[in-house]
Each structure stands twice: as structure tokens, then as C-alpha cells.
Amino acid sequence: MGLLTALEGGHGDRGDAVVVDGRAMSWEELLGAAGAVAERVAGAPALAVLARPTAETVAAVVGGLLAGVPVVPLPPDSGPKERSHILRDSGATLLAVPPGEQAEDVETVPVDLGARSGATFAEPAPERPAFVLYTSGTTGAPKGAVLPRSAVAAGLDGLADAWRWTADDTLVHGLPLFHVHGLVLGVLGALRTGSRLVHTGRPTPGAYAGARGSLYFGVPTVWSRVTADGTAARALSGARLLVSGSAPLPVPVFERLAELTGHEPIERYGMTESLITVSTRADGERRPGSVGLPLDGVRTRLVGEDGGEVPADGGSVGELQVAGPTLFAGYLNRPDADAEAWTADGWFRTGDVAVIGPDGFHRIVGRASVDLIKSGGYRIGAGEVEAALRDHPEVADAAVVGVPDDDLGQAVVAYVIPGGPVTGEGLTDFVAARLSVHKRPRRVVLVDELPRNAMGKVLKKQLLERG
Known part of the structure; x- marks a missing residue:
């Protein structure tokens, strides 16, 4: 075949x-x-x-x-x-x-x-x-x-x-x-499974609604725009599956999609180098903020900074490493990059930090380089703080980074797109009431938009340059 x-x-x-x-x-x-x-x-x-x-x-x-x-x-x-x-x-x-x-x-x-x-x-x-x-x-x-x-x-x-x-x-x-x-x-997915393919040119809510598909792919920005158009979103109720990827799907968008379409979206995790390795299932549980379980043949593990394995206890954070048949063959003409990317025992270092529960469900915290914040002796996942901020009814979106700080090492700084009247102090208290107090933002910056790439991922290095 x-x-x-x-x-x-x-x-x-x-x-x-x-x-x-x-x-x-x-x-x-x-x-x-x-x-x-x-x-x-x-x-x-x-x-x-x-x-x-x-x-x-x-x-x-x-x-x-x-x-x-x-x-x-x-x-x-x-x-x-x-x-x-x-x-x-x-x-x-x-x-x-x-x-x-x-x-x-x-x-x-x-x-x-x-x-x-x-x-x-x-x-x-x-x-x-x-x-x-x-x-x-x-x-x-x-x-x-x-x-x-x-x-x-x-x-x-x-x-x-x-x-x-x-x-x-x-x-x-x-x-x-x-x-x-x-x-x-x-x-290629359509050309391998034999499914019909409709590429809409641009991923507008109206184009998605008019295509009358059974399976839809989108990034969080797409799904956010779909949920803002109630008529278009309801038109997707006849679909079989809605899939979100390339960046974490905010919990409010997850919930609004489920409310308007009747479908809880599938979330999955992957990289250019690994393709998709972890996903929730069509016939399984779909938890907001979770990317689910490894695909068949894929193995995952969490590794700490000391090189030791991190327990899958639902709370401990570690770098996600993967192994299996979907992995790339290496970087072209870059043996130096290959040496950094692979462990001695053949696992690929994703550079992402994650939490794995006792039931095997994976939650991606973010990139180790920008999303694992070391503040006052604590290890804080930026994604957890972002999720808490997005729970606020007057927050449209948020991105959290660790900014160098003489006292703490790194200070938690949140860039927030307000959806209504909010204050930095109020948002800090909102997070502190939901997470450990040390995870609260030390500074909140209200912005009109967040810098993003073509797939909707926030460009956090640009935020770090702002300080």
C-alpha cells in the first residue's frame, strides 16, 4: 500500500x-x-x-x-x-x-x-x-x-x-x-483515509459553516472567531468531530464551542519533528486543557532538570520526551542540533513542559524556554496561570512570561487582552484566589493584542523583549 x-x-x-x-x-x-x-x-x-x-x-x-x-x-x-x-x-x-x-x-x-x-x-x-x-x-x-x-x-x-x-x-x-x-x-490525511477534502482558502466562520463537513480542523484563533459568530458555530452542529491544535485552546473557547455546536472539541499535541503524538479520542473523554493520551505506538515520559524521571502524578512538571514511529529522521545537515534533540537512549526532547496524570492524560504547560518560570525557588507553568486568567469573565486572552528579576530570579508577568473593565490588581487577586499565591502575576500589562505567528501561537520572546 x-x-x-x-x-x-x-x-x-x-x-x-x-x-x-x-x-x-x-x-x-x-x-x-x-x-x-x-x-x-x-x-x-x-x-x-x-x-x-x-x-x-x-x-x-x-x-x-x-x-x-x-x-x-x-x-x-x-x-x-x-x-x-x-x-x-x-x-x-x-x-x-x-x-x-x-x-x-x-x-x-x-x-x-x-x-x-x-x-x-x-x-x-x-x-x-x-x-x-x-x-x-x-x-x-x-x-x-x-x-x-x-x-x-x-x-x-x-x-x-x-x-x-x-x-x-x-x-x-x-x-x-x-x-x-x-x-x-x-x-495528506484526506488522501490517505480517502475522505473528501474541502480547503476553504481562508478559515472564516462563514466558510466553515458553509462547507458542511463532518470533520473540522482549526487553531484556537479560528475557533475563537467561530464562537463569536453564533450562526456559523451552530451550523457546525451536524459535524462529527471538531479538532483544535497548534496552540492550547482556551477553556472558555472549549466550553463555548461545546455549548453552540453540541461537540466538545478534540485537542491534540505534536511538533514538526514528531507529528502528532498525543490526542484525545473520538470515543473517549475530552477534558478542557488536556491533550489526552499517546497514540498507538507512541511512548512518552517526563524528565526533570536533574535527568531523573518525573512521576505521572497529575502535579509534577517535567520536560516531555517522546519515542515512536512518527518521529523525524533528524535535522538536515545539523548534527549539532541532532545531538541536542535526542537523548542517549533514543528519546526526542520536545522542549515542552507538561504534566501527566495517573490516568495517562497529558496537559502541556508550555515551552521550557519561555513557559517554565523559576520564581522565588518555585517552578511555575505559564500555561496554568494563563488558564486561570482566562477564567475571568472580563478577560479575552492572556499570555504569561517570566521576566528577569533581581530578587525572585524571574517574576511572573501577565499580558492581558481585556474583554471588559479589569485592573491589574484585581486580576492578580483573582489568580491568587485560584492557584498557589506564589503563582500570581507580579505585574499585569493590559494590551490590545498579543503577537502571534501564522498558526496562532503567541510569540512570547517578543513579550520578553518588552520586559
Whole structure:
């Protein structure tokens, strides 16, 4: 069985099997256009794809996979420096673009959706790279994570099992096609399970409501906007499953989604380097603030700063480490980064801090670098304080960081988007009444918005620069 089983003819076909921003294709049409790309790129060291939310992007990605050429999604808004680094570092000698576009720095491959190819391609070996996906590069130039085809297959099969995802579903989302969430899960997932795919172009509440899907993907920003539009949210009541990821879903948004749609959302956890490793289940309990249980074949553990294992007692915080078949093969040409990322006994260091309960449920506290705050001898998870702040009826959103402090080492500072009349003192008292007093914010800054990346994650290093 190949990686993209829907294109092998085992699920039948329909004229609108894949719809991207209004452009509909059957699987046969997609396979024909992708085959033409595959003929053109076969043998190349890597294929960069200008990953706009278009049908051409989907055909180009599938074409690279058919030819066994590693696909390098290029963010369409990447600046010249980032773009040049990705092309040079990945070794991509070709860039797939819509017809009529050219590039000065690399040879282009026009993607013609009307093209057809009768060529056939042998299924590449499972260990062959499917993608080189570049991380956000918060501590330097982006690193290329090499994802083997076997990891992609294992990850998608694990999610199909956990979410009861089948060919009877219609998947709907409007997420970027240069990230794991939108591209690997949101496109290849449909092409592996055989489900119909509707990419809305932009993830607006109206577009989601009008798509009439059974399975929806979104990031917290998307779901927050959906819940603000009661009519659109209620239109999702006919869905089977709502999935949120890429950042923690605020508990009030979780609860409002459940109230308006009748569905408690699924939350899951993963990284570029690991794909999805932990998720709540379609037929299991869904707890606000929890990402659930490891997928089949995935192992997790918590490790303390001393290298010792942290107990799964529901309260102890440690760095989350994972092992299993969904992991990447390493960073491209970065043995130094590989050495830092892997333990001597073969576990991947996620860099995230988490809590695991006795029942195995996982709760992500945040990034060790910015979300584990050491204040006055205490270890404080920023996510716990953020969740407490969001419980306040007049708080729209919040982000918490640890700012250097001469007395405490780090002071807990909260950046809050107010949804009504609030004061810093009142919010500090609100948190202190719900959590241990040492977890209260020492300073509250009221802001109009929080800096975020394309997937809705708060850019906390920018907040730390504000002090």
C-alpha cells in the first residue's frame, strides 16, 4: 500500500473529491496533474513548493511525493533572507509555482491543473524523506526537519484510529499549507483515509459553516472567531468531530464551542519533528486543557532538570520526551542540533513542559524556554496561570512570561487582552484566589493584542523583549 491510498482507486472517485478555495478536482484529475509534476521533477534532490492555499500547491506536493523527491514547502510570505536560506539549505533546485510565475533564484516548475500524465512511479522506500519542513527559527536560522514517508504514514494511521477518520468523512479546514497541521494532516490525511477534502482558502466562520463537513480542523484563533459568530458555530452542529491544535485552546473557547455546536472539541499535541503524538479520542473523554493520551505506538515520559524521571502524578512538571514511529529522521545537515534533540537512549526532547496524570492524560504547560518560570525557588507553568486568567469573565486572552528579576530570579508577568473593565490588581487577586499565591502575576500589562505567528501561537520572546 502506498502513502496516498485514495489515489490508488480503492475509494472510488467523485468530481469534488478535493476542493481548494473553490477549485474542485477528482482524485483522477489530481493524480493526472501531479503525475505531470512528478515527470518533471523526478531525480531532483528536493522540490520546493510555493505553498499558497491553492489546488496547484496540492498537485505540486503530491507530484513530489509520487516521484520520491523530498518536498520543501516554502511559506508564501517568507522574506528574501528566509527564502534564500531554505532553498540553499534544503538543496532544492526546483520551485513549483502556478503557470506564468517565475523566480530569479531558482528554476521554476509550472503546475498546470489541466496537465495529464500516463507515467507510473514505483512507491519509494518507507525510509525515503517525504518532506523537509523548516522550523520557526526562534533561536537562529530555521532548521530543516526531515520527515520519512514511514513517519507520515504512521502518524496519519494513528490519527485515523484515534479520530475514527474514514472515507465517509468530509474534512474541512482553511489552515496554511506549509505547516504539519494544514499540509500533512489536512491534505495528506484526506488522501490517505480517502475522505473528501474541502480547503476553504481562508478559515472564516462563514466558510466553515458553509462547507458542511463532518470533520473540522482549526487553531484556537479560528475557533475563537467561530464562537463569536453564533450562526456559523451552530451550523457546525451536524459535524462529527471538531479538532483544535497548534496552540492550547482556551477553556472558555472549549466550553463555548461545546455549548453552540453540541461537540466538545478534540485537542491534540505534536511538533514538526514528531507529528502528532498525543490526542484525545473520538470515543473517549475530552477534558478542557488536556491533550489526552499517546497514540498507538507512541511512548512518552517526563524528565526533570536533574535527568531523573518525573512521576505521572497529575502535579509534577517535567520536560516531555517522546519515542515512536512518527518521529523525524533528524535535522538536515545539523548534527549539532541532532545531538541536542535526542537523548542517549533514543528519546526526542520536545522542549515542552507538561504534566501527566495517573490516568495517562497529558496537559502541556508550555515551552521550557519561555513557559517554565523559576520564581522565588518555585517552578511555575505559564500555561496554568494563563488558564486561570482566562477564567475571568472580563478577560479575552492572556499570555504569561517570566521576566528577569533581581530578587525572585524571574517574576511572573501577565499580558492581558481585556474583554471588559479589569485592573491589574484585581486580576492578580483573582489568580491568587485560584492557584498557589506564589503563582500570581507580579505585574499585569493590559494590551490590545498579543503577537502571534501564522498558526496562532503567541510569540512570547517578543513579550520578553518588552520586559
